[in-house]
Amino acid sequence: MKRLLIPAVLAVTLLAGCAHTPPTDPADPLETVNRKVYGFNTEADRLVMKPVAKAYTWAVPALARQGITNFFANLNYPTVVINDFLQAKFLQSGQDLLRFVVNSSYGIGGLVDVGSNIGLPSHDEDFGQTFGHWGVGPGWFLMVPFMGPTDNRDAVGRAAGIFTTPTYYLASGYDVPKYSVSALQVVNLRANLLGTDSLLESQFDPYIFIRTAYLQHRRSQVYDGNPPQDDDLLYPPPEDEASTPAPAATAK
Amino acid sequence: MIKRLFTAFFVSCALCAVGAAHADVAAPQDTLKTNVNQLQKLIVEHHKEYEADQQAYYKVVDQLIVPRFDVPYVAQLVMGVYWRQATPQQRKDFQDAFKDMLIRSYANALLENAKTTTVEWLPSRYQEGAKTATVKTLLVRDTGQKYPIDFAVRRVGDDWKIYDIIVDNISLVLNFRTQIAGDLKRNGIDAVIAKFRTDRLPAAVPGAPAKP
Numbered sequence: 001m002k003r004l005l006i007p008a009v010l011a012v013t014l015l016a017g018c019a020h021t022p023p024t025d026p027a028d029p030l031e032t033v034n035r036k037v038y039g040f041n042t043e044a045d046r047l048v049m050k051p052v053a054k055a056y057t058w059a060v061p062a063l064a065r066q067g068i069t070n071f072f073a074n075l076n077y078p079t080v081v082i083n084d085f086l087q088a089k090f091l092q093s094g095q096d097l098l099r100f101v102v103n104s105s106y107g108i109g110g111l112v113d114v115g116s117n118i119g120l121p122s123h124d125e126d127f128g129q130t131f132g133h134w135g136v137g138p139g140w141f142l143m144v145p146f147m148g149p150t151d152n153r154d155a156v157g158r159a160a161g162i163f164t165t166p167t168y169y170l171a172s173g174y175d176v177p178k179y180s181v182s183a184l185q186v187v188n189l190r191a192n193l194l195g196t197d198s199l200l201e202s203q204f205d206p207y208i209f210i211r212t213a214y215l216q217h218r219r220s221q222v223y224d225g226n227p228p229q230d231d232d233l234l235y236p237p238p239e240d241e242a243s244t245p246a247p248a249a250t251a252k
Numbered sequence: 253m254i255k256r257l258f259t260a261f262f263v264s265c266a267l268c269a270v271g272a273a274h275a276d277v278a279a280p281q282d283t284l285k286t287n288v289n290q291l292q293k294l295i296v297e298h299h300k301e302y303e304a305d306q307q308a309y310y311k312v313v314d315q316l317i318v319p320r321f322d323v324p325y326v327a328q329l330v331m332g333v334y335w336r337q338a339t340p341q342q343r344k345d346f347q348d349a350f351k352d353m354l355i356r357s358y359a360n361a362l363l364e365n366a367k368t369t370t371v372e373w374l375p376s377r378y379q380e381g382a383k384t385a386t387v388k389t390l391l392v393r394d395t396g397q398k399y400p401i402d403f404a405v406r407r408v409g410d411d412w413k414i415y416d417i418i419v420d421n422i423s424l425v426l427n428f429r430t431q432i433a434g435d436l437k438r439n440g441i442d443a444v445i446a447k448f449r450t451d452r453l454p455a456a457v458p459g460a461p462a463k464p
Contacts, residue, residue, distance in 0.1 A: 024430045066396055192397075195365070202357035204447070208431045213422050220421030227421060234426055235416070238325045238406070239335075 011156045015131060018139030018153045023215035026151075027140050034143035038207050041148060045190075050197070053190035067111040068188050073122065074103045074110025079164040083125035087133045096123055124221060128157030132222035141211055149214040280385045280405045280412040281376050284320075288371055291316055295366040302363055313359045322406060322413035323347050329415065330428045334436045342441050349448035368394045383407050386418075 021027050028034065057065070077100040084093035099115035099122070107114040116122060131153050132138075139152030150158065162168055170178045203209040220227045294312070295302065302309035327347040328335045338346065374388040387403040404416040416425040435444050 024426060024433075199358070199361055204428070204431045205435075208434070209427060212427045212430045216422045216426070217420060225421060234423065235329060235404070238322075238415075239328060 007159075011159070014139070014152055014156055015136050018131075018137045018151075020137035023212050023219060026138065026211065026215055028211065029140060030142065034141065035207050037143040037145055038210070040145060041143070044146065049186075049190050050194075052187055053194055056187050057191045057194060065188065065191065068184065069192065070103075070107070070113045071110040072185050072188065073113075074100065074107065075166060077103070077110075078166065079127070079161050080123055080125045082164050083127060083130045084123065086127075086130045087125065089125075092123060095120055126157055127160040128154035128218065129222050131157060132218070138215060138218065141215065143207075149210050151215070151218070154218060278412075279378055280403075281373060281378065281387050283412045284387050284403060284405070284414075285373060287316075287320060292366055292371075295363060299363070299367065306360075309363065310355055310359055313355050313362070318351060318355070320414055322408055322415045323351055325406070325413075325415045326350075326425060329425045330432065331436070331441075332429050332433060334441060338441050342445070345445050346441065346448075349445045353448040365393075385412070 019027055060068075077096065081093055081096045081100060084090075084096050099120040102118070102120065103110050103113060103115050106112075113122070136153050138154070142150050142152065142155060144150055144155070167178055167181055200206055200209070294316070302312070324343075324347060327343065327350055330350065331338065331343075331346060335343070370392050372390040372392060374390055376386060376388045378385045384404065384406045387405060389401050389403070391399045391401055393399075400420055402418040403414050404418065405412040405414050407413075416423055418424070432444055435447070
């Protein structure tokens with residue numbers, strides 16, 4: 001337990017300092033470094049991850065890949081159950097526990113998503129969202145080597161999530177299966193992203209695109225898909241004289 | 253997360269095709285539905301031709317999809333506070349350049365994904381006589397992945413026009429506004445317009461700051 005004390009104190013300090021900033025104007029004091037890391041990640045991806053993911057897509061049929069995606073979603077599910085509970089969503093926590101049990105057994109270790117077909121839909125909760133639920137802001141935006149975008153709050157959340165992932169508790173003699181599983185997870189994840197590469201490449205400023213999208217997405221997750229929206233800020237009223245020519249040009 | 257966003261946006265463009273002008277005001281969902289079916293049919297039927305002749309395909313997209321968008325309003329939203337500083341000519345140039353840039357960036361992705369994706373129309377609240385509405389959809393890929401896409405539409409005359417696409421609660425208008433805000437501040441409106449016009453977007457050096 002003593003071993004955990006220092007990280008725990010560090011985490012609390014870090015979380016307490018997490019400011020609330022909108023996704024459009026986030027705290028990004030490390031932008032210069034973040035951009036360098038982003039450049040590095042992109043290059044590493046181009047040289048290693050992307051070719052590997054392409055080979056994987058070529059070699060493994062779609063149905064098997066779907067099963068693998070399901071398997072990892074299920075492996076992550078204890079984290080969801082725990083965080084439902086930590087956010088005081090007790091009913092959902094119970095349902096998600098049932099879902100985990102059903103998918104792990106009838107779903108053959110999670111390969112088949114039985115739960116979704118019997119009224120136990122998947123939920124998306126993690127420690128970062130739990131912190132957010134109880135009022136912790138995202139803090140600084142961070143770009144981590146090999147891992148991509150995160151922020152102060154979610155970095156602590158991810159670290160906590162390691163301990164709620166079953167593979168963490170594999171005995172030390174099982175290093176090979178443990179790391180193989182992790183490698184497969186990463187490759188599978190990257191393969192699922194292949195269709196999106198050209199879009200990222202064609203952004204005006206890919207770094208800002210990722211940053212805004214990540215923070216907006218996390219904010220939405222914290223509010224379970226219904227973030228409070230300041231519509232006046234997001235959509236100021238149109239200048240109608242500017243909009244009127246459009247319908248005339250359209251009506252053919 | 254990013255995967256969801258991207259794939260969804262590709263395909264979401266497919267939803268925005270426009271048909272004939274409408275005589276009376278239909279429910280926004282029906283308006284979009286008609287157009288989506290038209291465009292998807294067109295792409296499936298002419299897939300090979302569009303792939304071979306990019307310019308012709310861009311033209312089809314320009315004629316079919318673009319009119320469904322409220323381009324002037326989108327431009328106003330994306331420029332944010334800089335809209336007011338812009339001259340009428342700059343506003344017009346910005347609209348055109350931004351629109352063309354989007355077509356170049358997204359049309360091909362649309363072509364790739366239109367065949368493998370179906371659209372589920374979710375119940376969308378719409379009040380009779382309302383000026384704005386949100387059309388909710390779910391894009392389902394043949395791999396089973398699902399992407400929630402909302403279209404923010406507003407009444408323009410007796411038609412509905414899209415002014416934002418919200419993918420998994422990520423507003424694309426907001427994202428674009430953030431992407432170009434720094435550039436607008438540092439380099440001015442004309443520089444940004446020029447940047448839009450330089451063929452595809454400058455992603456040759458990924459992660460490079462958008463500084464000059």
